Amino acid sequence: MASATSTPTPIPMLKPMPSALTFELIARCSTTKARAANLTLPHGPVQLPLFMPVATQASLKGLTPHQLEATGCRLCLNNTYHLGLKPGQEVLKAVGGAHKLQGWKHNILTDSGGFQMVSLLKLANITEEGVRFLSPHDGTPMLLTPEHSIDLQNTIGSDIIMQLDDVVITTSPDAARMREAMHRSIRWLDRCITAHANPTTQNLFCIIQGGLDLEMRAECCKEMVARDTPGIAIGGLSGGEAKDDYCRVVNTCTGLLPEMKPRYVMGIGYPEDLVVSVALGADMFDCVWPTRTARFGNAITAHGLLNIRHARYANDFGPVEEGCGCMCCRKKEDGGLGITKAFVHHLASKETVGAHLLTIHNVWYQLALMTSMREAIIEDRFPAFIKKFFDDYHGADKTKYPDWAIKALKMTQIRFENTSIRTPKRYQNSNPARKTLPIAYCHDHMIEEA
Amino acid sequence: MSISTTVQRSKELKELVFDIIKHADAALSSARIGKLSVAGRKDLETPNFFSLSSRGAVPHLTPDVISAHTQFGGVYMALEDFIERAGNATPPIMNCPGPFPLHTFAALPPSLITLLAPRRTPAVTAAVGNSNNAISIFTSNGFQTLSNKAYINYAEKLHPDIAVALADIPHGSVPGTKRVTKMADRTQGWLTELLSGRKEGKPAIFAPILSIDFLDQSEYINELADEFADDIDGLAFYDSNLLPDIPETTALSRLPKLSLDEPSSPRHILRQISLGMDLFTIPFVGFATDAGIALDFQFPRPSQEEGIVSKGTGSAPLPLGIDMWSTSHSTSLTPLSIGCPCYACRSHHRAFIQHLLSAKEMLGWALIQIHNYTTMSTFFHSIRESIRNKTFESDCEEFARAYESELPEKSGQGPRVRGYNFKSEGPVEQKKNKAPWLPLGGDDQVAQSVVPSDELAGKLEEMGVTEQADQ
Ligand SMILES: [Zn+2]
Ligand SMILES: [Zn+2]
Numbered sequence: 001m002a003s004a005t006s007t008p009t010p011i012p013m014l015k016p017m018p019s020a021l022t023f024e025l026i027a028r029c030s031t032t033k034a035r036a037a038n039l040t041l042p043h044g045p046v047q048l049p050l051f052m053p054v055a056t057q058a059s060l061k062g063l064t065p066h067q068l069e070a071t072g073c074r075l076c077l078n079n080t081y082h083l084g085l086k087p088g089q090e091v092l093k094a095v096g097g098a099h100k101l102q103g104w105k106h107n108i109l110t111d112s113g114g115f116q117m118v119s120l121l122k123l124a125n126i127t128e129e130g131v132r133f134l135s136p137h138d139g140t141p142m143l144l145t146p147e148h149s150i151d152l153q154n155t156i157g158s159d160i161i162m163q164l165d166d167v168v169i170t171t172s173p174d175a176a177r178m179r180e181a182m183h184r185s186i187r188w189l190d191r192c193i194t195a196h197a198n199p200t201t202q203n204l205f206c207i208i209q210g211g212l213d214l215e216m217r218a219e220c221c222k223e224m225v226a227r228d229t230p231g232i233a234i235g236g237l238s239g240g241e242a243k244d245d246y247c248r249v250v251n252t253c254t255g256l257l258p259e260m261k262p263r264y265v266m267g268i269g270y271p272e273d274l275v276v277s278v279a280l281g282a283d284m285f286d287c288v289w290p291t292r293t294a295r296f297g298n299a300i301t302a303h304g305l306l307n308i309r310h311a312r313y314a315n316d317f318g319p320v321e322e323g324c325g326c327m328c329c330r331k332k333e334d335g336g337l338g339i340t341k342a343f344v345h346h347l348a349s350k351e352t353v354g355a356h357l358l359t360i361h362n363v364w365y366q367l368a369l370m371t372s373m374r375e376a377i378i379e380d381r382f383p384a385f386i387k388k389f390f391d392d393y394h395g396a397d398k399t400k401y402p403d404w405a406i407k408a409l410k411m412t413q414i415r416f417e418n419t420s421i422r423t424p425k426r427y428q429n430s431n432p433a434r435k436t437l438p439i440a441y442c443h444d445h446m447i448e449e450a
Numbered sequence: 451m452s453i454s455t456t457v458q459r460s461k462e463l464k465e466l467v468f469d470i471i472k473h474a475d476a477a478l479s480s481a482r483i484g485k486l487s488v489a490g491r492k493d494l495e496t497p498n499f500f501s502l503s504s505r506g507a508v509p510h511l512t513p514d515v516i517s518a519h520t521q522f523g524g525v526y527m528a529l530e531d532f533i534e535r536a537g538n539a540t541p542p543i544m545n546c547p548g549p550f551p552l553h554t555f556a557a558l559p560p561s562l563i564t565l566l567a568p569r570r571t572p573a574v575t576a577a578v579g580n581s582n583n584a585i586s587i588f589t590s591n592g593f594q595t596l597s598n599k600a601y602i603n604y605a606e607k608l609h610p611d612i613a614v615a616l617a618d619i620p621h622g623s624v625p626g627t628k629r630v631t632k633m634a635d636r637t638q639g640w641l642t643e644l645l646s647g648r649k650e651g652k653p654a655i656f657a658p659i660l661s662i663d664f665l666d667q668s669e670y671i672n673e674l675a676d677e678f679a680d681d682i683d684g685l686a687f688y689d690s691n692l693l694p695d696i697p698e699t700t701a702l703s704r705l706p707k708l709s710l711d712e713p714s715s716p717r718h719i720l721r722q723i724s725l726g727m728d729l730f731t732i733p734f735v736g737f738a739t740d741a742g743i744a745l746d747f748q749f750p751r752p753s754q755e756e757g758i759v760s761k762g763t764g765s766a767p768l769p770l771g772i773d774m775w776s777t778s779h780s781t782s783l784t785p786l787s788i789g790c791p792c793y794a795c796r797s798h799h800r801a802f803i804q805h806l807l808s809a810k811e812m813l814g815w816a817l818i819q820i821h822n823y824t825t826m827s828t829f830f831h832s833i834r835e836s837i838r839n840k841t842f843e844s845d846c847e848e849f850a851r852a853y854e855s856e857l858p859e860k861s862g863q864g865p866r867v868r869g870y871n872f873k874s875e876g877p878v879e880q881k882k883n884k885a886p887w888l889p890l891g892g893d894d895q896v897a898q899s900v901v902p903s904d905e906l907a908g909k910l911e912e913m914g915v916t917e918q919a920d921q
Contacts, residue, residue, distance in 0.1 A: 062812035353507035
């Protein structure tokens with residue numbers, strides 16, 4: 001395995017890569033690196049920056065496609081690994097792909113399946129050929145190659161497909177292994193490009209690797225940008241690294257990526273992470289956290305996470321979030337359902353309807369957050385937006401602002417008044433669970449449950 | 451069909467009005483068509499049904515889905531679903547603002563009629579018996595007693611459109627002779643208390659008919675006919691076999707009759723309708739949904755198309771439902787039922803629904819629930835047409851020839867989340883799926899840096915990775 005470690009990867013003489021998308025840059029923040037753009041995909045336009053809810057197994061946690069559409073979602077994620085197991089490629093072929101399977105008229109993005117295999121199946125073993133693993137069905141040895149992954153994603157018919165990459169956890173101390181993974185990911189990208197059967201109807205995104213090593217990231221950016229895929233993902237992150245490191249990597253990559261292509265950071269979904277990442281120049285994000293946390297009774301709001309299972313909400317007859325425009329929170333007079341915290345509390349962990357309602361709210365919150373960032377960028381008031389966002393999120397208590405966010409925003413020229421940087425450790429100890437959760441928790445579409 | 455002037459006058463005072471529109475051929479059947487009108491709600495043509503709720507929610511269906519994709523006209527609410535805190539504090543629902551707290555609390559579409567009863571149907575067998583002034587109920591915190599006084603207070607404050615009066619029913623156990631004699635007495639006493647304390651005829655009250663022999667409650671039933679008939683708004687039958695025994699006085703005949711008799715199949719519904727039942731609660735809809743069974747029947751016979759396309763020929767009776775767990779549907783692009791107008795059938799196909807069940811995705815049960823409720827609405831619509839056309843009895847015979855008598859057995863598992871109310875009864879799944887494979891490695895670290903949660907544990911357990919008790 002080590003033999004391939006430092007083989008330089010020549011840029012192959014590729015024919016110009018067709019693209020099934022158009023990317024139109026609408027506005028740039030004059031202070032930060034944030035951008036607003038229109039991305040037109042085979043199943044319609046979407047507006048960047050964008051959050052993509054994760055419909056792991058071709059459904060978003062109890063919501064009908066109709067309800068998902070009503071949240072404003074026009075691009076959701078399906079997981080190739082899960083669809084490959086169930087319903088399986090044969091069924092997908094027979095049915096005519098994932099759009100037809102789930103009755104979804106809008107866009108779908110699929111991952112390569114490799115990351116989830118490595119994460120879910122601890123016996124997965126990576127060789128130059130691909131990812132070896134034991135079938136979850138019958139334990140027989142299987143192999144997922146870049147060619148298989150693309151073939152499966154071609155069958156799924158997703159609007160954006162991802163290359164198979166060699167993922168090493170970012171905190172791994174093994175620099176040689178990290179370098180090998182980065183180079184192998186480039187080689188696998190070439191194999192994915194060659195294998196891709198539908199470049200005019202499906203957009204292949206490369207995935208930048210290289211751990212927390214900025215030079216390695218830069219090298220990977222250079223190599224992969226040369227392959228000219230329609231879009232670019234920054235991968236390997238949200239695997240437990242410090243948020244400072246995360247921000248440095250995103251900042252470095254976005255600085256090296258072409259302006260006129262969408263940039264997707266995989267596995268990111270906490271509101272603070274989204275705001276900072278947009279400021280660092282990223283456009284697209286996905287995460288299971290908003291829908292997962294809904295099933296634990298948590299509502300995401302501009303003022304932080306509320307656990308509606310807490311007894312204090314048993315007699316709270318206000319909406320989940322005052323002023324929220326989602327179907328649940330809007331009053332009946334305004335065409336909404338008039339759902340109260342008290343009702344969600346009453347249902348929490350006893351009837352799935354309670355989780356469905358919070359899922360609707362949380363997805364709406366995430367999409368609305370992205371929309372409001374976009375508007376702020378277009379109107380060139382994004383720095384003010386960021387300040388207000390952190391103010392609201394922390395009850396106007398600047399001492400609660402996370403240090404990593406302050407530092408990251410400094411990279412983008414934004415400074416908060418009266419804040420000082422404290423040690424990350426102190427920050428972690430002095431804050432409740434919400435803020436001390438590692439970003440990694442977020443990336444657990446790799447452990448998405450049924 | 452002519453309505454007496456006395457009835458007309460009393461109507462003006464009532465929130466609930468029931469008009470009998472048409473009778474079936476009286477020589478053959480007591481089936482009838484009626485119209486239930488409640489101020490502010492959508493009129494409900496009978497025979498019809500109320501959906502069952504659990505903690506105020508129709509299982510699997512958010513209120514927007516109820517509005518958009520179902521046609522049922524009312525919801526049955528069990529008080530025991532709302533008052534688990536009653537021991538220590540005022541139950542939150544009692545603090546809900548507005549003139550219709552039950553409606554508001556559950557965010558129900560305003561068009562739906564609410565029916566409040568003390569207990570769920572079916573109800574979990576109580577650990578202790580009822581007393582002279584209270585019954586035993588089962589809340590999410592366990593067994594409690596509910597006094598008639600408390601029930602009257604709840605019914606008044608929550609303002610359901612209809613409340614079923616408290617009944618002395620030993621759910622699940624067979625009462626001894628000593629007990630039987632008390633049941634009717636207690637129930638009558640409780641009803642008297644409820645009616646005498648009621649203000650402005652709100653809410654409408656359905657008097658319970660007990661699941662004991664007529665002779666054991668004849669005094670009570672005669673009292674209903676003689677004394678209570680003008681004050682009550684309907685009858686709620688815990689045993690539909692009592693229907694023929696009810697005195698056919700004008701005052702009782704005009705009342706809507708609700709079945710809480712837990713019909714186990716469409717055939718039982720038809721039988722009760724022919725005995726004069728107007729309204730139903732139908733637990734088998736939810737049972738079928740949770741079992742992944744899509745109801746598949748039409749009254750009185752399958753549509754031409756369907757008979758030919760999917761059912762073949764021959765005289766064997768057709769199954770009443772389709773087991774959607776079966777992998778035979780995995781590539782089927784046909785709807786659950788051909789010609790079904792429901793959202794699930796218009797927008798999706800069997801392959802997707804089979805996939806969702808097999809992947810244990812909650813949407814699978816939601817779609818089947820939408821379909822099953824639509825199937826019931828269509829069924830009742832056809833029944834009313836049949837009564838109108840005076841062909842109801844022969845149509846029932848045809849239905850009995852066309853379809854099997856009971857629903858198919860379930861093969862798959864129910865949804866992951868089960869209500870507390872299932873704990874004490876029924877065939878509850880014993881163990882989560884046995885893992886189809888096992889990891890060979892020794893260490894128990896599954897995915898790095900991920901905090902194991904109870905939900906995650908469930909997933910991992912399912913994948914055979916670890917054993918962790920549910921929280
Ligand atoms: Zn909301
Ligand atoms: Zn249907």
